[in-house]
Amino acid sequence: xxxxxxxxxxxxxxxxxxxxxxxxxxxxxxxxxxxxxxxxxxxxxxxxxxxxxxxxxxxxxxxxxxxxxxxxxxxxxxxxxxxxxxxxxxxxxxxxxxxxxxxxxxxxxxxxxxxxxxxxxxxxxxxxxxxxxxxxxxxxxxxxxxxxxxxxxxxxxxxxxxxxxxxxxxxxxxxxxxxxxxxxxxxxxxxxxxxxxxxxxxxxxxxxxxxxxxxxxxxxxxxxxxxxxxxxxxxxxxxxxxxxxxxxxxxxxxxxxxxxxxxxxxxxxxxxxxxxxxxxxxxxxxxxxxxxxxxxxxxxxxxxxxxxxxxxxxxxxxxxxxxxxxxxxxxxxxxxxxxxxxxxxxxxxxxxxxxxxxxxxxxxxxxxxxxxxxxxxxxxxxxxxxxxxxxxxxxxxxxxxxxxxxxxxxxxxxxxxxxxxxxxxxxxxxxxxxxxxxxxxxxxxxxxx
Numbered sequence: 054x055x056x057x058x059x060x061x062x063x064x065x066x067x068x069x070x071x072x073x074x075x076x077x078x079x080x081x082x083x084x085x086x087x088x089x090x091x092x093x094x095x096x097x098x099x100x101x102x103x104x105x106x107x108x109x110x111x112x113x114x115x116x117x118x119x120x121x122x123x124x125x126x127x128x129x130x131x132x133x134x135x136x137x138x139x140x141x142x143x144x145x146x147x148x149x150x151x152x153x154x155x156x157x158x159x160x161x162x163x164x165x166x167x168x169x170x171x172x173x174x175x176x177x178x179x180x181x182x183x184x185x186x187x188x189x190x191x192x193x194x195x196x197x198x199x200x201x202x203x204x205x206x207x208x209x210x211x212x213x214x215x216x217x218x219x220x221x222x223x224x225x226x227x228x229x230x231x232x233x234x235x236x237x238x239x240x241x242x243x244x245x246x247x248x249x250x251x252x253x254x255x256x257x258x259x260x261x262x263x264x265x266x267x268x269x270x271x272x273x274x275x276x277x278x279x280x281x282x283x284x285x286x287x288x289x290x291x292x293x294x295x296x297x298x299x300x301x302x303x304x305x306x307x308x309x310x311x312x313x314x315x316x317x318x319x320x321x322x323x324x325x326x327x328x329x330x331x332x333x334x335x336x337x338x339x340x341x342x343x344x345x346x347x348x349x350x351x352x353x354x355x356x357x358x359x360x361x362x363x364x365x366x367x368x369x370x371x372x373x374x375x376x377x378x379x380x381x382x383x384x385x386x387x388x389x390x391x392x393x394x395x396x397x398x399x400x401x402x403x404x405x406x407x408x409x410x411x412x413x414x415x416x417x418x419x420x421x422x423x424x425x426x427x428x429x430x431x432x433x434x435x436x437x438x439x440x441x442x443x444x445x446x447x448x449x450x451x452x453x454x455x456x457x458x459x460x461x462x463x464x465x466x467x468x469x470x471x472x473x474x475x476x477x478x479x480x481x482x483x484x485x486x487x488x489x490x491x492x493x494x495x496x497x498x499x500x501x502x
Contacts, residue, residue: 058195066188070120073184077138078106080176081145084169089149098152106145113137116481122188123196123224130189134181136484139174146170189223198226199271202245204233204261205252213456214251233257239264250274252458275458278432281465303438304471311473316412319480320405327399334365334396337387344370347400352417354441357434360409362417363400367392401443413476414442415464416451426457433457436464439471444483 058065082103086093092102118125118133125133146166154162201218205211211230218225231241233253238261242248248265250258250273258274265272286297304312324331335346348366351359367388368381384392391397401417404410410417415436418426426433442448446463447455455463467475 055195058191062192062195065191066120066122069122069184069188069191073120073134073180074110076180077177080180081106081142081173084173084176085146085149085166088166088169089153092149098149101152102145102149105148106141109144110137110141113140113481116478120184120188122185123192126221127185127189130185131178131181134185135178136481138177138181142170142174142177193223199224200228200244200246201225201249202228202241202247203230203249203251204238204242205230205250206232206234207252210251210456214249218249233261242270243268245270247271247273255279276462278435278462278465281462281469284466285469308471308473312411312476313408315473315476316405319412320402324402324406327402330396331399334387334391334399338366338385338391341385341387342369351420352441353420353423353437354409354417355437355439357437359420360404362409363403365391365397365400367397398443405443409441411440411442413445413467413479414440415445415467416447416460417441418460422457426460430457430461433461436461436468439468444479446479449479449482 082092089098091098093099114134114137117136118130120130120134122130150162150164203211203214203218205214208230215227215230218227225247228245229241231238233250235241242261242264248261248270250261252275253261255277262272262274264270282299283297286299289296289298338344338346345366348364348368349361350364352362354360365388367385368383369385388397401410405412418441423433446467447460451460451463467479
């Protein structure tokens with residue numbers, strides 16, 4: 054039975070997804086049809102409303118992530134699907150409200166049926182929870198755990214990889230860790246389903262990947278700069294010789310103008326909408342110890358230009374200037390909450406309006422960290438090819454204690470894949486940081502960075 058399930062795994066998961074999306078649609082349209090029967094009749098209103106729902110659901114699913122039960126944590130999958138569902142409901146609801154603003158219904162724009170909207174969202178949440186759990190159970194039933202072998206030379210980094218895989222205990226089982234220089238390497242790899250390579254020299258990696266390909270083993274490896282550049286390479290044949298072509302590029306003048314206008318308009322709008330949060334945060338900081346509300350620090354942005362970043366103060370006054378550590382006693386009571394939900398970073402919207410930063414870009418590092426990381430990894434300066442950003446790949450997927458090499462790779466992925474559409478996608482995904490607050494704000498250990 055399990056072998057049959059494995060054979061049709063993709064088809065069954067696709068069926069689960071289609072049923073889930075269909076039930077979500079029925080939940081929304083079924084409830085709203087009680088007071089709006091025209092949305093289920095053969096009418097223009099029904100056609101327009103249904104088209105809006107389907108189009109927005111598709112676009113938002115592309116942004117937040119599709120139904121991929123088993124491949125991500127259930128919490129992440131539920132959040133992604135529910136975010137797409139809620140925003141789709143809101144868009145369709147407002148369109149329906151606008152369409153009802155006419156002589157036959159409402160002579161002016163009127164907010165109504167809010168209770169039905171909330172009820173439909175609740176039903177959709179229950180549907181998504183059930184199908185995510187069902188899909189995950191099926192996935193792990195037919196696949197079991199992947200037996201992973203970690204191949205690295207650095208024991209400390211190997212432990213980091215083991216801990217990361219341990220967060221997905223239902224999917225991965227680490228059966229060992231071995232150096233790529235050991236003679237037993239091939240023997241150990243044959244025992245595993247998946248080979249996880251971390252900081253393995255490129256020439257060694259090629260040999261290991263060739264061995265894995267020959268023996269039908271899955272391979273994970275952390276990218277080099279060459280790998281990131283290769284992502285957008287084009288295939289070119291010169292005479293009878295094939296090449297991958299990667300042309301050097303930076304953000305164009307036109308793209309800079311569009312990005313700047315985008316930054317200013319959205320930042321001003323965000324400051325207006327978030328003004329109550331900013332005000333309450335400032336009052337809490339001031340009342341706690343009477344100290345200054347804002348914290349200022351020198352940071353590096355495009356082309357190495359130094360600017361002064363604004364943040365809400367989350368530490369005691371006159372604290373030592375170094376990266377946050379676990380159980381750091383410099384952090385104030387309000388500061389812990391502000392850091393957990395990244396509220397302390399909201400004053401950077403003023404930096405964006407001033408032109409020091411962008412909404413999306415590489416993470417703005419402390420000057421000391423830039424200096425230290427560049428000594429360790431000279432390529433770290435490449436991330437200064439674009440303005441520092443309030444959010445970005447490093448801010449979404451990284452943590453406070455993410456290593457310098459991993460930060461660099463995340464930032465270069467953004468730079469090499471830049472587009473306005475990518476910026477919009479990242480801004481939508483930024484909300485997910487609030488739902489992994491404990492992970493994203495994980496600090497450096499006290500014994501070092």
